[in-house]
Amino acid sequence: MATESNLKAPQALPLVMAPFDVSPCACCAPAVSLLNCTMKVTDQELCKVEHWHSKAPPPAAISVNTRIFVNAKIITVDAAFSFADAMAIKDTKIVAMGEFADLREAYPSADIIDCEGKTILPGFIEPHMHLLPIATIGQYEDVGPFVCPAIEDALIRLGEMVSLAEPDEWVVARQIDPSLQSGAADLDRHMLDRVSATQPVFVYNASLHFAYCNTVALQIAGINKNTPDELSSSYGRAADGTPNGVLQGGRAMAAVIRHNPAQQAYDLASACLAVGSKANKVGITTLCDQGTGLGRGIVELDIYRTMVESRRMTARLRYSLSGLLQEKWDSLDVQYADGDDMVRVVGWKIVSDGSNQGLTGLQRQPYLFATSAVDSGAGDNLQEIPANAFGVAYIEADELKDMVVERAARGWPLVIHANGDQAIDNTLDAYQAAYDLGLLTNGPYRIEHCSILHDDQIQRIKTMNLSPSFLIGHVYYWGAAMRDSIFGLTKANLLDRTAACEKQGIRWTLHSDEPVTEMNPLRCIENAVTRKMWQEADSVLAVDECIDVATALRAMTRDAAWQCHSGDEIGSLEVGKYADFILLDQDPLSVPVDEIANINVTETWLAGACVYRAAV
Ligand SMILES: [Zn+2]
């Protein structure tokens, strides 16, 4: 048992607050921003950011002999989706594509690399992820539903972690989701006290909007029945006011987790570099962070600079600035396209609503829970539709319009998160205002997630030449919930309408939004092709929206590069582009479609250098 003697006294650590107070969406959870505020960046934090955005001279290229890759199926993903017999690279770039005999003749002294029948693709581009949240939360062990089907399994795993930890070490895990894990409606401190009564245990809910801790953790943080709730964040309590270990919202979570000494010593730049290495294993060569600044404010640019200067980056980084820090970015005079081929700002991010699975996506019609409540009201007792039945606008329509017009006029390509159909209407109206003024000249202009799409909206997207990016894991992980409990079948069938957009000639992409779903382009491709749902192997959501494999490959390479304003550099295997490519042990165009996600990435190359090679 925990006793006073073996507990540390509560420490009065200062909680440095973010310069803003936001609660946008699952992909931009406030927990992350508050959590990050308790961490060290590195010594680079002390650097000024003013000169970051002036172009740095490119690192001197290491000259190596020309190499010709042969004996592979090379899927170039060029405009014609053509195939090549061989590919020659010199230093960082592709210098020739074509028949092996011709390349051999052109480069007689080249090294020949036999690919043993593997498939070569352009490196995948993840057009929407969140670098700092992955770097921070991602370090913790996953005890969620895909690893531990029952809550009891998660508790057993936590117990194993405790047995391996040092006596006073915090045991921290993530992804617990009582709505998808059987055995308990919720976690509380008593359940976690069974894991350990002597050392602190802390577990993030998958949504990142909640966390759970045991009694020791509460005691170390000095939180008891007399502790008041935090601003817009509270401690779950028993009837007598004693905290029950449920931490609701970013501030309550931060008030506990900031006492973890390991967190204080955390090196964010190295953790971000590790995210790049992790991405390489699933074939990603370029990441696009959607909301830079949301975690640590403007010093995130220092983290990026530290990554570049380390010369240890194994993936390119593109990023959109979080619009919530508009004044800061403007005072630094950050401009579109500042940076270079390794790290570059390519967009301005605005979050217009919440998430559909969190019932905070902004809808034209009420969510199912509200309409069923009304339906069940008998006769004169018809209940009124609750105020939250339509979800949440994180920004009012008029304000969104003004912001889009103002930012577009300043040359910023916009990246607007919109999940619900009303949020998409508002986003389209805002784009329309800028379009009518002739301001949409620096595209592509994006709509993120763009989850529920009606035909009339698809026409507007086409007319204004906008570009959606779909979080295709919505279909796989939450498709059944959308159908059964969130929207009903008719509206759920409007989820992630890739084929409908494709038919209209709209360019679109797929993304993971990690930490919402895990980065894995081959899984995204399989999900978009099959539209099968987790735990319902045989049912398909909106079969008309299934697309073919080649189209899905294009979405994760060529079109993602274009969407990240990098289409001239990367995204296809063509002469003059960077030698960013991957080797696969099977051809995604040939395997059965529900085996695409099982294909192994055997090598990942960035700018002519192998950055990942699978163990044989
Ligand atoms: Zn996101």
Ligand SMILES: [Zn+2]
């Ligand atoms: Zn989002």
